[in-house]
Amino acid sequence: MRVLEETGPEATATPCGCVKPALETGNLLTEPVGYLESCFSSKNGTPRQPSVCSHSRACLRIRKSIFNNPEHSLMGLEQFSHVWILFVFHKNGHLSCKAKVQPPRLNGAKTGVFSTRSPHRPNAIGLTLAKLEKVEGGAIYLSGIDMIHGTPVLDIKPYIAEYDSPQNLIERLQDFNLQNNQYKHPNTPQSGGKTDSCDQQQLSRYDKPQHYGHTEEKLKCAEDRTSGENYMKRDSSTQIRRNSPKHREIVGDLCVKSRSDQSPSVAEEQIGPYFLEKSFSEEGTERRQRRGKEAVISQGSSTEVQPVVLHGRPRRADAAHCSVVPAWVREAPVATLEVRFTPHAEMDLEHLSSGDGSQSSFKYFQSAEEARHAIEAVLSADPRSVYRRKLCQDRLFYFTVDIAHVTCWFGDGFAEVLRIKPASEPIQMTDPTESLVSLGS
Ligand SMILES: C[S@@+](CC[C@H](N)C(=O)[O-])C[C@H]1O[C@@H](n2cnc3c(N)ncnc32)[C@H](O)[C@@H]1O
Numbered sequence: 001m002r003v004l005e006e007t008g009p010e011a012t013a014t015p016c017g018c019v020k021p022a023l024e025t026g027n028l029l030t031e032p033v034g035y036l037e038s039c040f041s042s043k044n045g046t047p048r049q050p051s052v053c054s055h056s057r058a059c060l061r062i063r064k065s066i067f068n069n070p071e072h073s074l075m076g077l078e079q080f081s082h083v084w085i086l087f088v089f090h091k092n093g094h095l096s097c098k099a100k101v102q103p104p105r106l107n108g109a110k111t112g113v114f115s116t117r118s119p120h121r122p123n124a125i126g127l128t129l130a131k132l133e134k135v136e137g138g139a140i141y142l143s144g145i146d147m148i149h150g151t152p153v154l155d156i157k158p159y160i161a162e163y164d165s166p167q168n169l170i171e172r173l174q175d176f177n178l179q180n181n182q183y184k185h186p187n188t189p190q191s192g193g194k195t196d197s198c199d200q201q202q203l204s205r206y207d208k209p210q211h212y213g214h215t216e217e218k219l220k221c222a223e224d225r226t227s228g229e230n231y232m233k234r235d236s237s238t239q240i241r242r243n244s245p246k247h248r249e250i251v252g253d254l255c256v257k258s259r260s261d262q263s264p265s266v267a268e269e270q271i272g273p274y275f276l277e278k279s280f281s282e283e284g285t286e287r288r289q290r291r292g293k294e295a296v297i298s299q300g301s302s303t304e305v306q307p308v309v310l311h312g313r314p315r316r317a318d319a320a321h322c323s324v325v326p327a328w329v330r331e332a333p334v335a336t337l338e339v340r341f342t343p344h345a346e347m348d349l350e351h352l353s354s355g356d357g358s359q360s361s362f363k364y365f366q367s368a369e370e371a372r373h374a375i376e377a378v379l380s381a382d383p384r385s386v387y388r389r390k391l392c393q394d395r396l397f398y399f400t401v402d403i404a405h406v407t408c409w410f411g412d413g414f415a416e417v418l419r420i421k422p423a424s425e426p427i428q429m430t431d432p433t434e435s436l437v438s439l440g441s
Contacts (some may be wrong), residue, residue, distance in 0.1 A: 032152035033073075034060045036087070039364035039374070040148045041423065043091060044401020045406070046385050048104065050144040053377035057364040058130075060085075060153055061139040070138025078135040082159035085128045086140070088152045089119040097121050100304070106328055108386050109303040116325075119394075121192040129159055149234050166323045216315065319406075334389070339376040348420035352404055364402045374401055379408060379415040 014020050021029035038058040040046040047053045062070035077083070097120040100110040113121050130142040140156065305328065341349070353361065353368030364370040382389065384397060389410075397408050397415075401421045407419040 028301075030088075030154050031066065031155060032063070032088070033066050033156065034153050036060050036145075036147050036149065036151040036153055038145060038147055038149040038151065039402045040145075041106075041400040043148055044397075045378050045401060046148050047146045047378060047381065048383070050130055050146045052146065052381045053374050054131070054144050055365065055370050055374040055377070056143060056145050057133075057140055058142045058145045058147065060142065060156070064138075067138075074135050074138065074140060077132065077140065077156070077158060078131055080158040080160075083132045083140070083142070084155075084157040084159055084164075085130050085145075085147070085153055086155040086157070087126045087128070087147055088148070088154060089126050090122040090152050091148060092119055092124055095124060097124075102386065104386055107329075108390075109305050111305045115213060125154070160370055176321050334382050335413060337380045337382050337410070339379045340414060340416045342373075342416060342418055345417040345420050349404070352422060353421055362402045362404075371404060372403060375404070375406055375417060375420075379417070382410070382415070384410065 019025070019027045021027050025370070036058050039056055047056060050056075058344045062073055064070060067073045095112060097118075101113045101116055101118045101120060102108055102110050103116045103118060117126075119126065126147065127143075128146055131144045133143050134141040183207045189352060233275055247354075305326070349368050349372060353365075353371060362371055364373065364384065378399065378401065383399065388397070393410065395409075396418075397410065399406050403423050406417060408415050408417045410416075
């Protein structure tokens with residue numbers, strides 16, 4: 001492999017010492033394709049990941065300065081159920097970042113920035129998998145987001161399970177095994193280990209769509225897309241593939257569970273014939289020993305997560321079929337909180353949602369019920385920083401979602417909503433003229 005020198009290809013510096021934008025060197029001067037209109041006005045209370053709050057909504061309008069006809073750029077996107085959104089953490093306050101960070105899930109322990117989703121990272125780029133509710137002209141409507149209002153969006157890409165999900169490979173093979181036990185890739189050595197040959201079958205099948213066309217069958221979307229008449233109407237031809245992130249998550253959970261249970265894995269059995277293959281099952285003990293273990297080790301005043309040294313590389317099939325995450329990703333530092341509303345807060349919510357009496361006055365939520373669900377989702381995941389959680393337990397916590405300014409407090413195992421008032425500053429959308437976000441140095 002050709003090794004690039006540390007500085008990369010010759011840097012292009014201006015007389016003032018700044019690095020000139022150049023594609024070749026990776027010094028991009030980016031121009032956001034749009035600025036997100038989000039139901040979250042500030043970082044406080046914004047979910048830490050998109051999966052936290054399915055009702056969180058946003059709209060992104062492609063700017064005319066990017067494409068004269070923004071709608072052309074979105075052509076075909078309506079056929080996808082989910083999209084990757086690449087964006088700038090523009091409210092980080094500074095561009096600097098540290099090599100080790102303390103993600104909330106580690107409750108104060110440190111780990112390398114690249115092993116986290118911390119907003120404070122070189123280039124301050126975020127990546128969110130959002131549900132695509134609707135494409136309308138030059139705008140897309142999203143739900144399940146974790147970005148604040150005004151976030152500069154750099155790019156949109158369709159989520160394609162076939163490319164983006166390792167679990168998807170399991171399903172393909174499972175379908176294939178069920179329907180055609182005969183298939184052998186011509187290059188597969190007959191004497192090869194069972195796991196390896198499976199791996200080969202799978203990879204070769206991946207290259208040959210004609211062999212598994214029957215598994216490509218799209219399932220009609222029976223799912224309620226949580227969308228109302230006006231906001232979320234969807235092209236009826238749009239269908240959801242079996243390998244949707246939701247489905248993937250289920251399989252993913254099974255996979256990860258199989259790596260964290262101490263008992264023999266039921267999950268593996270549930271996944272399908274491939275996992276029942278002898279060669280794979282026999283590997284179980286070894287696999288359980290080398291699964292994502294880590295130890296939290298104290299180093300002076302701070303703690304760090306240290307990977308346990310594992311002997312032997314994961315087998316190829318193992319690595320290819322399951323995504324593996326360290327245990328801290330799954331294990332929340334605090335249990336999910338129970339969320340309560342005081343009678344006063346209940347009244348506030350009703351009042352807020354009634355608007356002029358005929359229609360909900362929410363901009364993003366379609367009903368008081370949805371607003372309530374969103375507030376519950378945000379709070380049950382405990383949005384407080386580690387510092388607040390440990391040292392300012394009895395302080396009031398505020399956040400704004402849609403037009404609701406929420407005041408609450410946290411007790412032992414619960415969050416209680418005290419007041420819900422109209423946000424004093426309704427969310428305004430601006431398209432800054434100074435729209436170029438310089439990444440890198
Ligand atoms: C932990 S990051 C994860 C974002 C993304 N899913 C990722 O993995 O890159 C999510 C947090 O970033 C913060 N955030 C969201 N939008 C932001 C923005 N435009 N600027 C700075 N911080 C932002 C919010 O506090 C939110 O809880």
